[in-house]
Amino acid sequence: MKRLFSTLLSFVLVAGIFCVGYAPAAGAFGIQGPPQTLSGNYNQDTLTVVDSLRTAVDLPDDDSGKAEAQAQAKEQINEFISRYRRDNKTAGLASFMTMTTALNALAGHYTAYPSRPVPEKLKTRLDQEFKQVEIALKREAS
Numbered sequence: 001m002k003r004l005f006s007t008l009l010s011f012v013l014v015a016g017i018f019c020v021g022y023a024p025a026a027g028a029f030g031i032q033g034p035p036q037t038l039s040g041n042y043n044q045d046t047l048t049v050v051d052s053l054r055t056a057v058d059l060p061d062d063d064s065g066k067a068e069a070q071a072q073a074k075e076q077i078n079e080f081i082s083r084y085r086r087d088n089k090t091a092g093l094a095s096f097m098t099m100t101t102a103l104n105a106l107a108g109h110y111t112a113y114p115s116r117p118v119p120e121k122l123k124t125r126l127d128q129e130f131k132q133v134e135i136a137l138k139r140e141a142s
Contacts, residue, residue, distance in 0.1 A: 003080035037076065037137050038083055043137050046099060049080050050130045053106065057126060061117045077103045090110055102129035 015042060036044040053076070055068040063069075084090045106126060109118055120128075 024071070038079055040083075041097075042084060042087075043141060045080065045083070046095060046133060048135060049076050049103075050099075050133060052076055053132060057106070057118050057123055070110055070114075074107065077107050093136070093140055095133050095140055097127050097135045097137060102126050102133070105129075106128075 038048070053073055056073040058067075059066045059069055059140060081100065084096060085100075090096045102125075106118070109116075109122060
């Protein structure tokens with residue numbers, strides 16, 4: 001009886017690990033991840049993320065949608081980095097390196113100081129890096 005219970009428990013654990021291990025292909029299990037907002041076109045996605053992050057950073061502190069904009073910014077940062085970090089075609093681009101620097105700075109602020117406004121010094125730095133990203137994208141496209 002003890003051996004049967006042990007075998008059954010082992011089977012259940014292996015089945016559980018199997019299901020969790022294949023969670024990215026979770027459509028078969030009815031599990032849905034967060035909605036994808038990026039198209040897969042690196043240049044277009046980069047410009048979209050830059051525009052939305054500029055909007056989130058430039059919102060006044062007393063704006064009622066500021067918290068929602070910050071949450072959406074964090075999601076976009078995570079999705080962008082997750083999608084393009086392992087792509088060999090984009091990971092070595094100057095625009096991606098600069099974009100990663102800007103995203104890390106903003107994500108770090110949102111994580112460490114979620115209720116504080118973005119400091120002017122960081123806003124200036126982000127604006128400068130976003131301009132560099134746009135210039136690099138134009139250079140890389142030609």
